Amino acid sequence: MKTATVATSFLASTFAVSAQPVQSEPFNIQLKSYDTGVDGNYIGACHSGAAIENLCLTNRPVTMHLNSTRGQDPNNGLLTWLLPSNLPVDSAMRLIPDPSTNVAQAVFFPGPVNGQQVRFIDDELFLVSSIDDTKDPIEVDVPKPIANWYICNTYFTGYRYKTLSWVYGKAGPQNPTCVKVSVRRNFE
Structure with a gap:
């Protein structure tokens, strides 16, 4: 089992390099928030399963990269x-939704498959969408940056952490522990 996991991870990492061959300079992710228990802290990787890591709250910087084509x-x-x-395996962030909530968890999985495309604008982390379904008919326009990042108490694969989370839509998070954050990149 261990050999299969290592082999799969190696293949996924190799694919990641070929699919996203340009890697940025190293950086860490720091949070800005009105909540003093969150403000100034960083995002790290917390074990959530075999080669699976939640993006969780930590008090120390953790090195990350942006891989692009x-x-x-x-x-x-x-x-x-x-x-x-x-x-070593390059792991890409993806959002993990759950049908019971509008809060998705940011999780690292090996390789680029299903990785969430992100955009940094002035070193702030955004997702991008061109769809506005609050109108009838639904409007499709030029892609616009969206920042619906929160730190929330979450549960995933048997682990409970304070994690970087994304809230879908325009309403607030249904999880009462969520705290709004700005997600900032600091080059090392």
Whole structure:
């Protein structure tokens, strides 16, 4: 089982490099918030399963990168973290929704498959969408940056953490523990 996991991780990492060959300079992610227990803290990687890590609240900087394709805007791509192992594996962030809530957790999985495309504008982290379904008919326009980031108490695969989370839509989070944050990139 361990050999299969290592082999799969190696293949996923190899694919990640070929799919997103341009890697940014290292940086860490720091939070800004009105909540003094969150403001100034960082985002790290907390174990949530075999090669799976939640993006969780920590008091120390953790190195991350933005992987993008050649010729593209260097502020667009996949937020990645290097999973330490015998064969280091580039892990991309993806959002994990749950049908019981409008709060999705940000989680690192090995490789780029289903990785969430992100954009940095003036070193602040955004997602981008061109759809506005609050209107009838639904409007499709030029892509616009959205920042619905929160730190929330969450549960995933048997682990409970304070994690970086995304709230879908225009309403606030239904999880009462969520605190609004601005997610900032600091180059190392």
